[in-house]
Amino acid sequence: MDLGLSGRRALVTGSSSGLGEAIARTLAAEGAAVVVHGRDERRTAAVAGAIGAAGYAVGDLTSDAGAERVAGAAGRVDILVNNAGRYESRTWSEAEPEQWVEAYETNVVSAVRLIRRLVPPMRERGWGRVVQIGGGLASQPTAAAPQYNATLAARHNLAVSLARELKGSGVTSNVVSPGAVLVDWMRPYVDTPEIQAIVHGNDVGRLGRPEEIAAAVAYLCGPAADYISGATLRVDGGTIISAF
Numbered sequence: 001m002d003l004g005l006s007g008r009r010a011l012v013t014g015s016s017s018g019l020g021e022a023i024a025r026t027l028a029a030e031g032a033a034v035v036v037h038g039r040d041e042r043r044t045a046a047v048a049g050a051i052g053a054a055g056y057a058v059g060d061l062t063s064d065a066g067a068e069r070v071a072g073a074a075g076r077v078d079i080l081v082n083n084a085g086r087y088e089s090r091t092w093s094e095a096e097p098e099q100w101v102e103a104y105e106t107n108v109v110s111a112v113r114l115i116r117r118l119v120p121p122m123r124e125r126g127w128g129r130v131v132q133i134g135g136g137l138a139s140q141p142t143a144a145a146p147q148y149n150a151t152l153a154a155r156h157n158l159a160v161s162l163a164r165e166l167k168g169s170g171v172t173s174n175v176v177s178p179g180a181v182l183v184d185w186m187r188p189y190v191d192t193p194e195i196q197a198i199v200h201g202n203d204v205g206r207l208g209r210p211e212e213i214a215a216a217v218a219y220l221c222g223p224a225a226d227y228i229s230g231a232t233l234r235v236d237g238g239t240i241i242s243a244f
């Protein structure tokens with residue numbers, strides 16, 4: 001199936017590794033002109049070269065100056081995938097207020113900075129896509145990493161608010177919500193009781209693969225998803241147990 005992405009230009013934040021890299025690779029393979037993003041220039045450029053990207057942008061999205069640099073380097077963007085973010089394992093007693101603020105900056109305000117810069121031009125052109133990467137911990141949080149779980153909930157919430165804001169504009173806003181997906185940083189933890197509980201607690205019986213998240217993002221970016229806005233697409237093997 002041709003997803004209809006050729007001629008579209010996409011910025012995938014945090015695509016120097018993990019889920020973002022898989023999303024960038026899939027969008028490029030589907031014919032989109034992809035801009036890869038990360039903070040480390042060497043790694044970001046290497047991914048861009050490996051996937052045949054249109055270019056790359058480097059910058060820390062926790063500052064306005066960094067976001068401005070990234071938006072400037074990206075140029076015209078039809079598809080914005082807000083994926084950049086960081087999981088940090090902290091208990092309630094370890095997570096100091098500063099860490100809550102830091103997590104919110106990294107995982108939420110970073111996306112808002114790019115939405116504010118890149119969505120108004122999409123609106124003027126009458127077409128665009130914004131996809132937030134959310135997660136199951138938004139709706140079924142565990143005791144671990146409360147400061148991170150709350151940022152996922154904020155991502156889901158802002159995506160729906162943005163969809164309402166974009167009513168009638170031709171620009172949609174949606175969430176792809178992964179379960180636990182096996183990326184490089186997770187490999188050392190695969191045999192821990194926490195990860196094994198996730199593996200045995202979902203209906204498929206394994207961790208997700210980055211390309212499975214990427215496929216869902218690519219679908220939402222194409223014309224086949226014109227009628228989908230303000231939605232959450234769970235890609236989690238049935239980890240989240242809910243009819244809605």
Ligand SMILES: NC(=O)c1ccc[n+]([C@@H]2O[C@H](COP(=O)([O-])OP(=O)(O)OC[C@H]3O[C@@H](n4cnc5c(N)ncnc54)[C@H](OP(=O)(O)O)[C@@H]3O)[C@@H](O)[C@H]2O)c1
Pocket residue numbers: 013014015016017018019020037038039040043059060061062083084085086087106110133134135136177178179180181182183184185
């Ligand atoms: N893996 C999972 O199971 C899972 C599940 C649900 C949701 N998610 C979400 O998926 C996203 C990607 O996670 P991942 O597991 O693929 O992690 P990852 O491999 O560590 O990738 C994180 C990406 O975000 C970038 N990044 C981090 N902080 C940044 C900042 N301040 N400014 C700009 N870029 C920044 C990193 O860039 P650098 O190159 O500079 O480090 C990297 O490209 C995250 O938002 C995470 O919350 C992941």
